[in-house]
Amino acid sequence: MTMNSSQSQQIFEKYVIQNYKRYPVNLVRGAGSVVWDSEGREYLDFFPGWGCNLLGHCPPRIVAAVQEQVARLIHVPNTWHTTEQGVWAQMLVERAFDGQAFFCNSGAEANEAAIKLARLHQGPERYKIITFQGGFHGRTMGALAATAQPKYHEGLGPMLAGFSYCPYGDLGEVEKRIDSATAAIMIEPIMGEGGVRIPPREYLQGLRQLADDNDLLLIFDEVQTGCGRTGHWFGYQYFEVTPDIMTLAKSLCGGVAGGALLARREVAPSLRPGMHASTFGGNPIAAAAGIAMIETIEQDGLLEQCADSAQQFAEHLSELQSACDHIREVRQAGLMIGIELEFEGAPIVQKCLEQGLLINCTQENVLRLLPAMNIEAEQIRSGMDLLRQVVLDHSASISETRVEA
């Protein structure tokens, strides 16, 4: 079946609910950090799969693992054991902290599981969870209630009760919100959608301390920071602050849908039989892909390559920042990059797209790059050269408009 971009757009307008703003581009094929549309145009992808394709598009080992698995066993429910799910859990735990895994299919679901686990573990009197203004935890009603951004709650109330939205960055504010009904503190170690906001290590250490002092669970939402993004297996290792519960999705299965929650061994059993479940969670295909993801990162030395690529990006970014007066701040942890502009980022994203580079903008003015760990040095150079030119041209035009005004 072939369809050009305009035909595809028409069919979407008629048959697909219009809850996403989509570019008028029909993507048909990808390999590594490159993707092609139905007109044969090639794009260099600095935002592959919205952070899910941490190994780039169609990584060969993931493709092979899924092909092998899909021909052997596609799905069996969680009333059975499968080798794949057990091995996957073991591999994750061995690279994280001592604990156990629960599997689901997405980031929001992993966070739902974390909210339920925190409440179950702390008992009926302790149901409150402190989350942070500007954070993002997903779109299901529990994860949405945890997401302290009013724009995402509009028209959907009442929200699930029990969340306390704390200003970000101030430990005193967190302490003030803790009372006898508080069960947990939940935070992204680096806010992704919130604008790639990287806290000082002391902030997360302080949250750990507050959790310990008050017998609270510390939950890290590592849906975006997880699985190698920061050059460490998990974001918590980047900060050297270990949570009690960690949620994962996005890149967990190298681009295949999958989510997981890891909980410390003392906490995990509170998710008792019958209290939570996911039909497709930990299915053999996701598990085979998840295992292949870990093997690829290790066999290809991608954590080391991530550090090198991050350094290369850092050099380009610092050059860009010194050349452009309209950049407020550049924030980077490994291959998680935010460029905060003084102006709206959407026109930059659009111009990059027209010139064959895919990037993202979040919070109106933060350009976000989540490149693949196996991106090539030449791809970083050519993409950053292009981005630099687009940003400089656009900021020059803004300066001119301001002078004229």
Ligand SMILES: Cc1ncc(COP(=O)(O)O)c(C=O)c1O
């Ligand atoms: C930190 C974080 N948590 C949760 C989610 C929700 O994940 P999903 O869209 O897979 O439900 C996202 C998605 O962007 C995220 O960045």
